[in-house]
Amino acid sequence: MFGYVKAYEPDLKVKEQALYRAFYCGLCRSMGKCTGICSRCTLSYDITFLAIVRSILTNEVIEIKKARCFIHPFTKRPTVKPCHTLKFCSYASVLLTYNKLCDDVNDESGRKKLIASLARGAMRPAYKRSLKHYSALSDEISQSLFALTSLEKTNNGSLDEASVLSGNMLACIFSYGLEGTQKHISEAIGKNLGKWLYIIDAVDDYSDDIQRGRYNPLAVDDANDKLPYETLVNLKIILLNILADAEAAFDLIDYPDSETGRMLRGIVDNVLHIGLVKKIDEVLGKHSADNAIRIPDPDA
Amino acid sequence: MTDPYKVLGVDPTASDEDIKKAYRDLARKYHPDRYPDENLKHTAEEKMKEINAAYEEIQKIRQGKAGSFNGTYQSRPREPIYENIRRLITSGNLSAAYQALLNIPEAGRGAEWYYLYGIISHKRGNYSDAMSCFDRACQMDPSNMEYRQARSAMNRRAGGYTGGYNVSHEQGCSMCDICRILMILDCCFGSFCR
Numbered sequence: 001m002f003g004y005v006k007a008y009e010p011d012l013k014v015k016e017q018a019l020y021r022a023f024y025c026g027l028c029r030s031m032g033k034c035t036g037i038c039s040r041c042t043l044s045y046d047i048t049f050l051a052i053v054r055s056i057l058t059n060e061v062i063e064i065k066k067a068r069c070f071i072h073p074f075t076k077r078p079t080v081k082p083c084h085t086l087k088f089c090s091y092a093s094v095l096l097t098y099n100k101l102c103d104d105v106n107d108e109s110g111r112k113k114l115i116a117s118l119a120r121g122a123m124r125p126a127y128k129r130s131l132k133h134y135s136a137l138s139d140e141i142s143q144s145l146f147a148l149t150s151l152e153k154t155n156n157g158s159l160d161e162a163s164v165l166s167g168n169m170l171a172c173i174f175s176y177g178l179e180g181t182q183k184h185i186s187e188a189i190g191k192n193l194g195k196w197l198y199i200i201d202a203v204d205d206y207s208d209d210i211q212r213g214r215y216n217p218l219a220v221d222d223a224n225d226k227l228p229y230e231t232l233v234n235l236k237i238i239l240l241n242i243l244a245d246a247e248a249a250f251d252l253i254d255y256p257d258s259e260t261g262r263m264l265r266g267i268v269d270n271v272l273h274i275g276l277v278k279k280i281d282e283v284l285g286k287h288s289a290d291n292a293i294r295i296p297d298p299d300a
Numbered sequence: 301m302t303d304p305y306k307v308l309g310v311d312p313t314a315s316d317e318d319i320k321k322a323y324r325d326l327a328r329k330y331h332p333d334r335y336p337d338e339n340l341k342h343t344a345e346e347k348m349k350e351i352n353a354a355y356e357e358i359q360k361i362r363q364g365k366a367g368s369f370n371g372t373y374q375s376r377p378r379e380p381i382y383e384n385i386r387r388l389i390t391s392g393n394l395s396a397a398y399q400a401l402l403n404i405p406e407a408g409r410g411a412e413w414y415y416l417y418g419i420i421s422h423k424r425g426n427y428s429d430a431m432s433c434f435d436r437a438c439q440m441d442p443s444n445m446e447y448r449q450a451r452s453a454m455n456r457r458a459g460g461y462t463g464g465y466n467v468s469h470e471q472g473c474s475m476c477d478i479c480r481i482l483m484i485l486d487c488c489f490g491s492f493c494r
Binding site for chain 2: 158159160163164191192195199234236237238240241242243244245247273277295296297
């Protein structure tokens with residue numbers, strides 16, 4: 001679920017890349033303060049993107065200060081100062097990870113179950129801190145996850161049904177506490193990113209799942225652990241159609257009319273149009289001998 | 301006749317939105333009001349005529365290939381029950397249309413059934429179901445252009461999103477040796493140097 005929503009940094013402007021990394025560092029620092037040291041292992045660029053989108057939608061005042069950290073003790077790095085958005089994302093990240101680990105403990109077996117159990121134990125203090133502030137959000141996340149795993153257990157759900165449930169979960173997180181237009185936009189963004197993440201995760205886990213006899217929504221009856229080329233083409237088309245829907249929601253955002261607003265827009269455009277697209281090619285490409293999935297030209 | 305896409309300065313695979321934007325930008329650029337000089341105004345008007353003609357030409361081409369659902373697309377006579385469902389879809393009443401489809405027993409579900417189910421799925425953002433249904437409809441009735449166009453519209457939308465088909469990661473700048481070494485040096489020693 002994590003590690004997919006990332007900017008393609010070579011195509012960011014230098015100042016945009018600095019801001020992007022400042023958000024990452026700011027999130028890490030915020031996690032340390034709000035949810036404790038252990039929660040930092042849930043740090044990801046995916047949650048960083050959540051922080052950026054919510055900052056834009058809530059007109060968060062973003063201040064940068066240079067700070068040292070444990071991993072980079074020698075030079076100070078630009079870091080976004082703690083703010084409401086970063087605090088929310090710190091708690092949200094812990095809730096998401098903790099609930100996911102609970103799922104793994106209930107549904108997995110053997111080594112994976114043991115690792116999940118240990119990780120969950122380590123996360124418990126952070127989880128309790130998050131519950132104090134956002135217990136309603138935790139309930140919504142665990143309900144969505146429960147609905148999703150129940151559907152998966154029936155072995156009968158379609159890919160769309162399952163991905164919609166994942167979308168609902170992310171929609172809750174993106175839109176939590178927002179109202180009116182901001183709520184509608186963030187819900188649409190969350191729904192589409194959630195659908196996109198579910199499908200890409202399924203493709204990424206496909207080989208492993210088939211080899212270990214685990215459930216995968218893309219599995220067909222044969223035991224081949226690689227997806228056929230035609231399926232990959234269809235999945236690429238589906239994933240890009242979902243991104244087109246997300247793009248429509250992003251186009252409705254009123255970016256702040258400032259230098260920071262322009263940089264944030266640059267980062268979002270990069271993630272949407274380059275980062276996520278490259279991720280599709282990267283994940284789907286693992287199944288294909290020549291690594292390139294080509295959509296046939298419909299006018300040909 | 302010159303290539304209308306070239307006149308507007310767009311790729312033939314550009315989305316409808318991009319075409320509209322390109323047209324608007326050009327219309328603004330060549331607006332006769334920008335040219336007080338009579339001769340330049342005349343040239344600008346000629347240019348506008350060309351741009352308008354190109355835009356209309358592209359509209360005509362795309363209408364012909366339109367993947368958007370047109371409830372009155374008459375390729376052949378249809379059963380009244382499906383005509384009714386098409387009307388429900390066009391009027392936005394997807395749940396009623398969906399229910400009406402489900403009420404048709406499995407034995408009676410032909411290509412048109414799958415096509416309409418696909419249309420409803422597509423409108424709801426259920427692209428996996430939409431794709432399978434369009435494929436099924438095309439399989440059951442290979443000569444039906446409407447079904448083919450619905451399916452190929454999904455390809456077009458996917459291709460339009462990336463700004464041109466098949467922008468794979470090989471076509472960009474893949475991390476060459478120089479960049480890779482510079483990145484590693486930056487990671488190891490960058491904190492000392494900055």
